[in-house]
Amino acid sequence: AQSVTQLDSQVPVFEEAPVELRCNYSSSVSVYLFWYVQYPNQGLQLLLKYLSGSTLVESINGFEAEFNKSQTSFHLRKPSVHISDTAEYFCAVGGTGRRALTFGSGTRLQVQP
């Protein structure tokens, strides 16, 4: 069975500081990996995804994540956060044959001025 672990439930950070949101997964098969973001009172939106190819993937708003197969990790990073990045971030794994995504429990990023 696959599982996704997000090690931090909350991450407070000051504006313009760097941030890393950690995600580890377990699966016996090759996987696809995703980060979704949820702004207050909204549904989730896809932030970025790893399906194959380059292990470093980037989003249009400055986030990036690196797939590390040996460490089974897919950590999300941003070199300089903005107030508008305040949201909850979910890591998810697919491609396991279950026809469903398995989500982590989420990390709430709180950007302070």
Add this chain to the structure above:
Amino acid sequence: EAQVTQNPRYLITVTGKKLTVTCSQNMNHEYMSWYRQDPGLGLRQIYYSMNVEVTDKGDVPEGYKVSRKEKRNFPLILESPSPNQTSLYFCASSLDGENQPQHFGDGTRLSIL
């Protein structure tokens, strides 16, 4: 505008009173699914549908029913709601499966008293 529409957004009801949460997408997507979101647990899939008249159970299907009579609609039915079904529910759709970008509705907050 491409969107997934859920109704109602909020509902407070009592144990045993049947209710339906509607979900409609305008993107001609094949794949639709329902999730519930609970604090500390992330999102867990209830049911999914690969196409019209094709539905299957997710991780937490007990107490729920779905139908897919038309491609655009995927209602979630609680025949006899109980307090443990109090949760935030999301409908999602994608082109043809869980590994495509999921488009989420804005959520339905259900309170079962």
